[in-house]
Amino acid sequence: MSKELTLEMVGYWASLDTDDEGPPGLPDPRGLVGRCGIVESRQLAKYLESGVVIRSYMGSAACRICGADVGNKELTDGRWAWPSGLAHYVREHHVPLPEGLMAAANGDGPPRPSGLEARFEKPQIVASGVAIGRPAGWEGLRVSFEAWFEWAAQAIPAQPAADAVTTEEAIEVADALSHDRASFNLEDAYGRWRVVGRVHGRRVRFYLERSSSDALRERLLRxxxxxxxxxxSMDAANEIAGRHKFPDREVRVLAAHEQAGLWLVWVKPDGAEWPDDAISAHGNMQPGFEASHPDGSRSRMCAMQDALSWEHMLTHEIGRAEPQGFGARLGAILAKQAGKPVQTCG
Ligand SMILES: [Zn+2]
Structure with a gap:
């Protein structure tokens, strides 16, 4: 089979208990429950289970509807790709899926590309949100969520927040967050806001429920x-960090490498001391490298931030995560911001 392959990702849902993580625009499955017939559900679930594994996660996902453990893999038929848990949503909750995938399950789709099993003989492994290596099967592979977002925005009734601002106000929020490396154009669509833009030169297109300015800003800042x-500057960053009241820790930028655009961010639990020589204590100046220290502190080389992104990182990443989970969560967001995988140690 040709190396170039684009997979349409389907079946990725928003986290329902914490509405402040993951990529913005993931749909809520609750609006789809019971909308697929019993016979079709069975057939569709069987088809989903017959896919080829392309990726495997450490730790498994829980069903957003009933909490059941729904597995930790991603599968494909060569055109669509989905998490292994999607079969559960279909079989147990009768959730329908995009027409093209329903047709494929019904035997009306294009034939599965030959050599699919051989290509993905070695699935990609992902731990703490970070892909470990890139197996040969992933060369030339692109994934797209656009078809999924488009279908879900039309299929699931919109649920605007009671305190939603007008579209004009929302456009002002989106404009204020746009700059050379990120642009967000927002318009009305399907009772929601359609966001089309570019992040790091890559096109993004997704839908958001109408919300308050703060909620919209938070989603785009992700x-x-x-x-x-x-x-x-380091001083300005530390002034902002000093104003944040964390219940059990303090955060400071202890060194900056202006040319590389990096900060050494230090998170220490209350009672621990700031290090005398943060750079030696941290030990590795690679972007994304994180170290855990015996006194419970953690340190990380991270991209320099502007005021908005730093506030967001302090509030939604560093501020909320338990110290033990800090690495995984910050690692995921930094990998996203840097546009490449990050290493974690400790
Ligand atoms: Zn369930």
Whole structure:
């Protein structure tokens, strides 16, 4: 089979208990429950289970509807790709899926590309949100969520927040977050806001429920890289970090490498001391490298931030995560911002 392959990702859902993580625009499955017939559900679930495994995660996902453990793999038929748990949503909750995939399950789709099993003989492994290596089968592979987002925005009734601002106000919020490396154009569609833009030169297109300005800003900041023309000085970053009241820890930028655009961010539990020589204590100046220290502190080389992205990181990543989970969560967001995988140690 040709190396170039684009997979349409389907069956990825928003996290329902914490509405502040993951990429924005993932749909809520609850609006789809009971909308697929019993016979079709069975057939569709069987088809989903027959896919070829392309990726395997450490740790498994829970069903957003009933909490059941729904597995940790991603599968494909060569055109669509889905998490292994999607079969559960279909079989147990009768959730329908995009027409093209329903047709494939019904035997009306294009034939499965030959050599699919051989190509993905070695699935990609993902731990703490970070892909470990890139197996040969992933060369030339592109994944797209656009068809999924488009279908879900039309299939699931919109649920605007009671305090939603007008579209004009929402456009102002999106404009204020746009810069050279990130642009967000927002318009009305299907009772929601359609966001079309570019992040790190890559096109993004997804839908958001109408919401307050703050909620909209928070969702866009999850994928917005810092504005390179407005990066904070170390002093300014520490002034902002000092104003944040964390219940059990403090956060400081202890060193900056202006040319590389990197900060050494230090998170220490209350009672621990700041290090005398943070750079030696951290030990590795690679972007994304994280170290755990015996006193419970953690340190990480991270991209320099502007005021908005730093506030967001402090509030939604560093501020909420338990110290033990800090690495995984910050690692995921930094990998996203840097546009490449990050290493974690400790
Ligand atoms: Zn379930």
């Amino acid at each position: 994928i917005r890289p810092p504005d390179p023309d407005n990066l904070l």
